Amino acid sequence: MRTTHGRRRTRSALAAASAAAVVLVGALSGCSSGDGGAAGGDAALQARPSPAPAPRWNTSPASIAAVGDSITRGFDACSVFADCPEASWATGNDPEVQSLASRLLGAAEAPARSWNYAATGSRMADLPAQLSEAAAHRPDLVTVMVGSNDACRQTASAMTPVPAFRADFEKGLAELRRSSPKSQVYVSSVPDLLRLWETGKDSPMGRQIWKLGICPSMLAKAESTAPAAVARREQVRARVVAYNQALREVCAKDELCRYDGGAVFQYPFSVEQLSRWDWFHPGKNGQARLAELAHRQVTAARPPI
Incomplete structure (x- = not known):
């Protein structure tokens, strides 16, 4: 119990x-x-919104605007000391060149859907204004080739400082993005000016023309092998390398910007590809090579490494 x-x-x-x-x-x-x-x-x-997918590079842009300097204006490609935009690697209509616009849009369509705002003598500081003009068209693609004139000064000490070069490039891209946020940007590297000197230095005619004032920081006393001349040329080349690094780094921050990976800087231009009037700017053959390089990079599924 x-x-x-x-x-x-x-x-x-x-x-x-x-x-x-x-x-x-x-x-x-x-x-x-x-x-x-x-x-x-x-x-x-x-219920939370998914993050927006990253923009994808369009390998078939339907319109192109070009900005930059004398190379994109086709300077000295057709006649002495004169622009020749019809021979421009970016937007020209010369069949001998087959510009980027012609290759992407077709020769018949290119003139109506491409614009060239490059100007001979331009430096990076001029890029924001050029990109502002280009943005008004809302182009699918903008090509940028500028920097040679920042290095080609009267003296090596007068070259554009790298921080200023970088800041103006950033300002230019910001200007473009304000008006045309979906435009893709193809950025060419600055050519290797030392290689151009090496290519033309053995031409007596070329050396005489260079004395008229073409890129004196690199080409002055072209025949000299004195230590001071060698050091000056190396200083200019080092500045170009630094410019290209700035282009690479700034472009990498923009999802719709593609740097050429140094393709133009590394290209071994020959005498046949230089202007026969100044032995410095690309002639039509050189312009065609630039167009070929750009087309290969713009239409590639992945950016260059």
């Missing part, structure tokens, strides 16, 4: 067990309910 104390202990145990069962059932019911708990958390997560 149980004692009174034993019966009380049994009733307390049963009450505790019943309370625990009630709590467990409630918890299970809450988990299976569609109105709260984990299910409610899942619904909240599903």
Whole structure:
């Protein structure tokens, strides 16, 4: 026979067990309910917007604007000391060159859907204004080739400082993005000016023309092998390398910007590809090579490494 104390202990145990069962059932019911708990958390997560996918590079742009300097204007490609935009690697219509615009848009369509805002003598500081003009057309693609004149100064000490070069490039891209945020940008590297000197230095005619004032920081005293002349040329080349690094780094921050990976800087231009009027700017053959390089990079599925 149980004692009174034993019966009380049994009733307390049963009450505790019943309370625990009630709590467990409630918890299970809450988990299976569609109105709260984990299910409610899942619904909240599903309601959050997914991040926008990164823009994809369009390998078939339908319109092109070009900005930059004398190379993009076709300077000295057709006649002495004169622009020849019809021979421009970017937007020209000369069949001998087959410009980037002609290759992408077709020779018949290119003139109506391409614009050239490059200007002979331009430096990086002029890029923001050029890009502002180009942006008005909302082009699918903008080509940028500028920097040679920043290095080609009267003296090596007068070259554009790298921080200023970088800042003006950033300003130019920001200007473009304000008016035409979806335009793709193809950025050419600055040519290797030392290689151009090496290519033309053995031409007596070329050396005479260079004395007229073509890129004196690199080409002055073209025949000299004195230590000072060698050091000056190396200083100019080092500045061009630094410019190209700035182009690479700034472009990498823009999802719709593609740097050429140094393709133009590394290209081994020959005498046949230089202008026969100044032995410095690309002639039509050189312009055609630039167009070929650009087309290969713009239409590639992936950017150059």
